[in-house]
Amino acid sequence: MTTGRGWWARNRWPLAALPVALVAALGASSDRVSTYYWHSGLHDERAADRGERLTLHDEYTDGDGTHERTLRVRLDRTESLTPADVRATGVDVPPGARAVQVTLSLEADPDVPLASCRLALRDEDGTRYGYRPPGFESVRSAAARPMYPCVPDETPGPFESLGALDDALTPDDSPARPASWTVEPVVVVPDGARVEAALLWWREPVYVALAVD
Incomplete structure (x- = not known):
C-alpha cells in the first residue's frame, strides 16, 4: 500500500x-x-519643432538584407482647408470634420525606398488621425489623392525589395525621384481636434513627430 x-x-x-x-x-x-x-507600435520618437529640419537615421530589412534609411524632413505648415479648397482636392469630409493640408519638405538619396511611409496628425489628447490613401473613399477622391503621402506621386522612387516582384514595382525605365521635394497630403480630423504634431513613420517603433504651432 x-x-x-x-x-x-x-x-x-x-x-x-x-x-x-x-x-x-x-x-x-x-x-x-x-x-x-x-517592435510594435510607435514609441521611439524623433521630435522636431515646426520649421526645423530633422535628419532621420533608421534601419529596415527587406528581401536584400538590412539597410540604413536616411532622410531629412521638415514641417513647413498645416492649414485647414476652405470648402472650395476641399472640392479641388477631391477629399470627402463628413459633417463635423475638417480637412487639414500638411506641407512637408523632404530630402533623400533617390535610391532610398520611402514609398511605404505613413502619416498621421496627433491631437493634444494623443489621438491619431491617419492619412487615408485611395481605395477607402469615392472614385472622385481616389483620383485626386496620392497613394503615398511623403513622396511625389509621379516619381515615388524605389520600393523595399520583394525579390522577384521588384521589376514589376519599379521598372528600370521609371523616372528617378528628385533629391528634394515637397508634398501636401490632406488628413481629415474632427472639427474640435487640436492638432499638436504631424507624425511620419516607415517601420515601427521609430517615428518622426513634427510639432504644429
Missing part, C-alpha cells in the same frame, strides 16, 4: 525544482512579450 508520505518522498526533487522551472518559464515569456512590444 502506497502512503501519502511515500509519494512525497519519491517526488521531493521534482517538486523542489518546480518553482525554478516556473520562474524560468515566466522569464522567457516576459522576454518574448517585451521583444514583441518594442
Whole structure:
C-alpha cells in the first residue's frame, strides 16, 4: 500500500525544482512579450519643432538584407482647408470634420525606398488621425489623392525589395525621384481636434513627430 508520505518522498526533487522551472518559464515569456512590444507600435520618437529640419537615421530589412534609411524632413505648415479648397482636392469630409493640408519638405538619396511611409496628425489628447490613401473613399477622391503621402506621386522612387516582384514595382525605365521635394497630403480630423504634431513613420517603433504651432 502506497502512503501519502511515500509519494512525497519519491517526488521531493521534482517538486523542489518546480518553482525554478516556473520562474524560468515566466522569464522567457516576459522576454518574448517585451521583444514583441518594442517592435510594435510607435514609441521611439524623433521630435522636431515646426520649421526645423530633422535628419532621420533608421534601419529596415527587406528581401536584400538590412539597410540604413536616411532622410531629412521638415514641417513647413498645416492649414485647414476652405470648402472650395476641399472640392479641388477631391477629399470627402463628413459633417463635423475638417480637412487639414500638411506641407512637408523632404530630402533623400533617390535610391532610398520611402514609398511605404505613413502619416498621421496627433491631437493634444494623443489621438491619431491617419492619412487615408485611395481605395477607402469615392472614385472622385481616389483620383485626386496620392497613394503615398511623403513622396511625389509621379516619381515615388524605389520600393523595399520583394525579390522577384521588384521589376514589376519599379521598372528600370521609371523616372528617378528628385533629391528634394515637397508634398501636401490632406488628413481629415474632427472639427474640435487640436492638432499638436504631424507624425511620419516607415517601420515601427521609430517615428518622426513634427510639432504644429
